[in-house]
Amino acid sequence: MFTVGIVGVLTRRNAIVVFMCIELMLNSANLTLITYSSYLGDVAGQLFVFFVMSVAAAEAAVGLAIIIAIYRNKLTVNIDEINILKW
Amino acid sequence: MTIEIVLFILFGSICAVSAVLMITRPNPVLSALFLVLNFCSLAGLYLTLNAQFIAVAQVIVYAGAIMVFFLFVIMLLNPEKEKRFFEQKAKLRIFIIAIVALVLVQIVYIIFLSRPSEVITREVARSVETGTVENIGREMFTNYILPFEAAGYLLLAATIGALVLAKKKFE
Numbered sequence: 132m133f134t135v136g137i138v139g140v141l142t143r144r145n146a147i148v149v150f151m152c153i154e155l156m157l158n159s160a161n162l163t164l165i166t167y168s169s170y171l172g173d174v175a176g177q178l179f180v181f182f183v184m185s186v187a188a189a190e191a192a193v194g195l196a197i198i199i200a201i202y203r204n205k206l207t208v209n210i211d212e213i214n215i216l217k218w
Numbered sequence: 219m220t221i222e223i224v225l226f227i228l229f230g231s232i233c234a235v236s237a238v239l240m241i242t243r244p245n246p247v248l249s250a251l252f253l254v255l256n257f258c259s260l261a262g263l264y265l266t267l268n269a270q271f272i273a274v275a276q277v278i279v280y281a282g283a284i285m286v287f288f289l290f291v292i293m294l295l296n297p298e299k300e301k302r303f304f305e306q307k308a309k310l311r312i313f314i315i316a317i318v319a320l321v322l323v324q325i326v327y328i329i330f331l332s333r334p335s336e337v338i339t340r341e342v343a344r345s346v347e348t349g350t351v352e353n354i355g356r357e358m359f360t361n362y363i364l365p366f367e368a369a370g371y372l373l374l375a376a377t378i379g380a381l382v383l384a385k386k387k388f389e
Binding site: 178 | 256
């Protein structure tokens with residue numbers, strides 16, 4: 132699933148879909164943490180997953196706000212055409 | 219075959235198939251809906267692993283809040299058609315395939331190299347204990363109180379930041 136996420140990030144040219152693929156990668160890491168937490172009987176892994184979830188929510192909010200701001204300026208969400216960080 | 223293995227195979231295959239479908243759909247709305255399916259089956263996997271609290275949080279936070287947010291932005295921006303992968307530059311394409319193959323080989327290598335250690339012996343009773351809301355809450359408000367507060371501040375900062383970024387320019 133992590134690999135599928137990487138494929139998505141690298142091949143898709145739509146910034147929103149790229150964001151969704153990042154969420155997919157975060158979730159695959161979460162699944163690993165939960166599995167080890169369950170098999171080791173340790174609660175720390177599940178707490179980590181909780182914190183990853185809150186960080187992912189914050190990241191999604193800020194990222195989508197940035198996408199909206201870029202769209203307002205450039206009228207596109209295609210990441211090949213967004214080159215305003217180039218000097 | 220126990221019911222647990224059947225459920226694991228069912229949810230795992232739904233998870234994998236929906237992930238692949240998600241990155242191959244050209245329509246962003248469709249890929250968002252496949253991502254919702256992926257998150258729901260992931261919550262099922264968490265339940266088979268005795269992580270009840272995280273499974274419920276997964277459905278509420280991811281499949282509910284975050285994905286509604288994504289769909290909202292997709293509808294708002296209504297993006298144009300994008301180029302297919304194979305119409306892009308050849309050099310870029312080779313680079314992408316190399317990176318993906320490298321990561322995949324690493325993951326498969328680690329999975330097949332690692333042998334079951336003696337520490338990871340399944341203790342079902344203990345595993346059922348750890349996933350409960352009571353246990354997680356107790357741990358979170360004693361040993362992990364500092365990260366918890368930090369996460370709260372992070373969410374506050376993200377809310378304000380998102381508002382400032384997304385609103386119209388003001389004088």
